[in-house]
Amino acid sequence: MVEPLLKVAGLQAWYGESHILHGVDFEIGRGELVTLLGRNGAGKTTTLRSIMGIVGKRRGSVTFEGRETVGHPSNQIARLGIAYCPEERGIFSSLSVEENLLLPPVVKPGGLSLEDIYRLFPNLEERRRSQGTKLSGGEQQMLAIGRILRTGASLLLLDEPTEGLAPVIVQRIGEIIRQLKERGFTILLVEQNFHFAATVADRHYVVEDGRVIDMVTAADVKQSLGKLQAYLGV
Amino acid sequence: MTARNISLFVALVLALIAPFVAYPVFLMTALCFALFAGAFNLLLGYAGLMSFGHAMFFGMAAYFFGHVVKAWGLPPEVGLLAGVLGGAALGLVTGALAIRRQGIYFAMITLAFAQMIYFLCVQMPFTGGEDGLQGIPRRALLGGLLPITNDFTLYYVVLAIFLFGYGCIYRFIHSPFGQVLKAIRDNEQRAVSLGYEADRYKLLAFVLSAALSGLAGATKAMVLQFATLTDVSAGLSGEVVLMALVGGLGTLSGPIVGAYIIITMQNYLAGFGEFVLVIQGAIFVVIVMAFRKGLVGEISAWWKARKHKA
Amino acid sequence: MSGFHCYDIFAIPMQAWFGQLLLGLINGAFYAMLSLGLAVIFGMLNVINFAHGAQYMMGAFAAWLLLGILDVPFWASLVLAPIIVGLFGVVLERLLLKRIYHLDHLYGFLLTFGLALVIEGLFQWKWGSSGAPYPSPIAGGWNLGFMYLPKYRGFVVVAALAICLATWFAIERTRLGAYLRAATENPTLVRAFGINVPRLITITYGVGVGLAALAGVLAAPIQQVSALMGTNLVLVVFAVVVIGGMGSIMGSIVTGFSLGLVEGLTKVCYPPGSNTVIFVVMALVLLVKPAGLFGQTK
Numbered sequence: 001m002v003e004p005l006l007k008v009a010g011l012q013a014w015y016g017e018s019h020i021l022h023g024v025d026f027e028i029g030r031g032e033l034v035t036l037l038g039r040n041g042a043g044k045t046t047t048l049r050s051i052m053g054i055v056g057k058r059r060g061s062v063t064f065e066g067r068e069t070v071g072h073p074s075n076q077i078a079r080l081g082i083a084y085c086p087e088e089r090g091i092f093s094s095l096s097v098e099e100n101l102l103l104p105p106v107v108k109p110g111g112l113s114l115e116d117i118y119r120l121f122p123n124l125e126e127r128r129r130s131q132g133t134k135l136s137g138g139e140q141q142m143l144a145i146g147r148i149l150r151t152g153a154s155l156l157l158l159d160e161p162t163e164g165l166a167p168v169i170v171q172r173i174g175e176i177i178r179q180l181k182e183r184g185f186t187i188l189l190v191e192q193n194f195h196f197a198a199t200v201a202d203r204h205y206v207v208e209d210g211r212v213i214d215m216v217t218a219a220d221v222k223q224s225l226g227k228l229q230a231y232l233g234v
Numbered sequence: 235m236t237a238r239n240i241s242l243f244v245a246l247v248l249a250l251i252a253p254f255v256a257y258p259v260f261l262m263t264a265l266c267f268a269l270f271a272g273a274f275n276l277l278l279g280y281a282g283l284m285s286f287g288h289a290m291f292f293g294m295a296a297y298f299f300g301h302v303v304k305a306w307g308l309p310p311e312v313g314l315l316a317g318v319l320g321g322a323a324l325g326l327v328t329g330a331l332a333i334r335r336q337g338i339y340f341a342m343i344t345l346a347f348a349q350m351i352y353f354l355c356v357q358m359p360f361t362g363g364e365d366g367l368q369g370i371p372r373r374a375l376l377g378g379l380l381p382i383t384n385d386f387t388l389y390y391v392v393l394a395i396f397l398f399g400y401g402c403i404y405r406f407i408h409s410p411f412g413q414v415l416k417a418i419r420d421n422e423q424r425a426v427s428l429g430y431e432a433d434r435y436k437l438l439a440f441v442l443s444a445a446l447s448g449l450a451g452a453t454k455a456m457v458l459q460f461a462t463l464t465d466v467s468a469g470l471s472g473e474v475v476l477m478a479l480v481g482g483l484g485t486l487s488g489p490i491v492g493a494y495i496i497i498t499m500q501n502y503l504a505g506f507g508e509f510v511l512v513i514q515g516a517i518f519v520v521i522v523m524a525f526r527k528g529l530v531g532e533i534s535a536w537w538k539a540r541k542h543k544a
Numbered sequence: 545m546s547g548f549h550c551y552d553i554f555a556i557p558m559q560a561w562f563g564q565l566l567l568g569l570i571n572g573a574f575y576a577m578l579s580l581g582l583a584v585i586f587g588m589l590n591v592i593n594f595a596h597g598a599q600y601m602m603g604a605f606a607a608w609l610l611l612g613i614l615d616v617p618f619w620a621s622l623v624l625a626p627i628i629v630g631l632f633g634v635v636l637e638r639l640l641l642k643r644i645y646h647l648d649h650l651y652g653f654l655l656t657f658g659l660a661l662v663i664e665g666l667f668q669w670k671w672g673s674s675g676a677p678y679p680s681p682i683a684g685g686w687n688l689g690f691m692y693l694p695k696y697r698g699f700v701v702v703a704a705l706a707i708c709l710a711t712w713f714a715i716e717r718t719r720l721g722a723y724l725r726a727a728t729e730n731p732t733l734v735r736a737f738g739i740n741v742p743r744l745i746t747i748t749y750g751v752g753v754g755l756a757a758l759a760g761v762l763a764a765p766i767q768q769v770s771a772l773m774g775t776n777l778v779l780v781v782f783a784v785v786v787i788g789g790m791g792s793i794m795g796s797i798v799t800g801f802s803l804g805l806v807e808g809l810t811k812v813c814y815p816p817g818s819n820t821v822i823f824v825v826m827a828l829v830l831l832v833k834p835a836g837l838f839g840q841t842k
Contacts, residue, residue, distance in 0.1 A: 053736070054735070054736055074735045075735045075736070075737075075738050075739060075741065078736055078737055079738045083737070084733075090730055090733045092726045092729050093729065094725040094726070094728070095722055095725060095726055102719070102722070103726055103737065104737035104738065105737065105738050105739060148737075151737070
């Protein structure tokens with residue numbers, strides 16, 4: 001049995017007094033694309049943030065390449081090879097597009113070069129000198145994804161990359177994510193848009209009330225559609 | 235009889251017999267500063283606004299009192315009133331401008347205005363410049379019926395003024411105004427969304443605080459019979475912050491305790507010259523790092539924790 | 545007091561005009577350097593460094609002590625003093641400031657206020673409040689006809705301008721500056737990218753303090769080196785900072801120099817107002833643009 005790249009066991013997390021995660025368990029193999037599905041407030045974003053080490057308090061175990069990360073500050077976790085693309089995108093308004101792209105430091109060899117990223121996102125190259133926040137929603141999302149590709153991180157945490165975007169852009173992002181998977185990136189995706197998730201993922205975990213309650217592989221999605229729809233409340 | 239009422243009664247009794255055991259002038263000075271610290275604390279502890287220039291109200295009121303009583307020869311009641319109104323007016327003008335910014339900026343703005351007042355006081359003839367106003371006469375109160383040249387008698391007058399001032403603070407905190415102010419301090423956006431004009435309330439608190447500081451300053455001029463540049467200095471502004479901090483922000487009795495401690499400390503350390511500043515600064519640092527609730531606040535929290543355990 | 549002279553140029557010799565303007569420019573140079581340091585520290589730490597004036601004073605004292613005890617010349621002090629005082633700043637940040645970031649910003653103000661009292665009190669206690677002179681490293685001056693320009697003072701203006709522009713460049717045009725700007729906006733995310741933000745914060749404070757000390761060294765030959773030289777200055781710098789708003793680096797620089805000039809002009813036209821003119825400008829700016837001339841409401 002190949003050691004999973006990321007293994008989460010009994011993960012609990014708090015924001016101040018609020019106990020959000022009550023024991024999350026799942027794992028991701030190298031090169032897989034796995035999604036976390038669930039309703040609003042289920043704890044999907046908190047799970048990503050917990051892996052990254054940016055919640056208030058964590059307990060439990062999160063191992064990456066066999067190394068325990070709970071208890072370590074987020075900058076050390078990033079340097080192990082995990083990169084985070086937040087839900088709010090987090091584009092810095094005091095930086096230009098190119099400065100945004102170059103901000104996350106290279107933590108491991110093997111990341112994309114700036115030229116590679118511009119080839120993937122040509123519209124970013126056009127706007128490289130613009131202020132980061134002057135871009136449209138879709139362009140900002142591409143910038144948010146693009147800048148973590150340079151770091152050499154092998155695990156990408158993407159939080160709702162298609163939220164609020166037009167269908168044609170959602171398609172483009174889907175293509176890009178598929179290309180990233182082909183290049184060997186391991187991706188943990190949080191998505192509300194189930195149809196989008198189904199087009200890219202190998203497996204889906206369902207999160208409810210701060211716990212993982214089910215897992216569905218891509219092959220079983222069709223049969224489990226009813227069950228999944230019930231989980232997501234659609 | 236609750237514990238609180240008992241302690242209030244005891245405090246009152248102590249206050250009444252105090253001049254028999256301690257120097258009345260020391261006690262009166264402490265009372266003036268206790269009122270000043272209380273007025274400052276009203277703004278910070280209950281409205282969440284830290285003014286770093288409160289000395290301008292205290293000092294200007296002292297000058298007004300001195301001028302009214304010495305230069306114009308009017309009775310001290312008029313002088314006190316002049317101090318209060320002067321403080322209030324100055325508070326209105328500076329407050330209206332300072333309220334436009336929040337938090338740190340507010341503090342810096344009040345600091346800057348106080349500096350401006352300081353420089354004006356250096357230059358204006360009526361303040362007497364570097365020498366200040368000296369030898370302010372202690373005229374009798376109540377149209378000549380109550381002579382106050384005797385420190386002893388004056389003590390009870392000052393105590394009455396102090397109780398009046400603190401009474402105002404108490405009434406304000408427990409009034410509807412006070413409740414709204416607390417709501418604004420805790421969550422301004424919410425209060426605004428509920429329809430309260432936060433700025434108006436903050437300005438009201440500011441003016442009241444300034445007026446009471448003025449009362450304290452004028453009273454101090456009446457007791458010590460002088461008003462100088464020290465009374466409008468940034469140093470004094472810092473001291474009153476320290477008094478409120480040491481005693482406990484947001485507590486009613488904190489400022490009184492803090493004022494007594496700092497005044498006593500200054501008396502003892504008078505011989506050390508500039509080292510007093512070092513000690514004051516060190517106290518600031520220690521309190522911010524370790525005892526943020528101040529003396530009264532920490533004791534109060536400890537007491538509550540004990541009650542819960544029991 | 546005889547009214548405004550501004551329109552009656554012939555009543556005031558040109559020398560007086562330009563003399564005051566030069567003085568204003570020099571004051572402005574210091575206002576700019578100090579408000580720049582304050583703005584940079586505030587951006588990253590969200591703390592108003594009340595001790596800035598004390599650290600400026602420490603820089604001057606360091607130069608004076610280095611000269612008196614170790615015969616270190618001015619030009620070496622320009623490098624050494626900021627490093628020494630900057631390291632002191634690093635210690636302050638690690639030991640004290642770092643522990644109160646999670647609290648209301650006002651506590652940072654109170655802490656640095658207390659530190660300023662301690663530092664100034666200690667220096668005053670040890671060396672008294674009267675000033676000590678520091679010899680000017682560049683003697684002489686140029687007679688330009690309409691005024692006499694002391695060489696050192698000309699140097700100070702140029703040096704201050706260079707320092708301010710270098711700081712601006714470092715922040716706006718370099719990679720490290722990008723880290724700083726990003727961390728000011730969203731420190732959590734920047735840390736999640738792998739950048740050691742706490743260390744960046746410490747370095748920023750150290751550099752800000754070093755800038756203040758550098759200004760102090762430059763000031764030593766002009767003013768007397770005294771324990772109180774920073775106190776009054778920092779209060780004026782606060783007003784400068786409120787006027788400029790702390791949103792932009794270039795804004796702080798421009799505001800500092802401009803207000804120095806305004807002060808100089810006031811000294812010529814209406815001398816009694818020169819002390820308070822900056823505060824009056826602050827009051828006006830608050831009425832019209834509360835966020836400051838170059839500020840963004842945070």
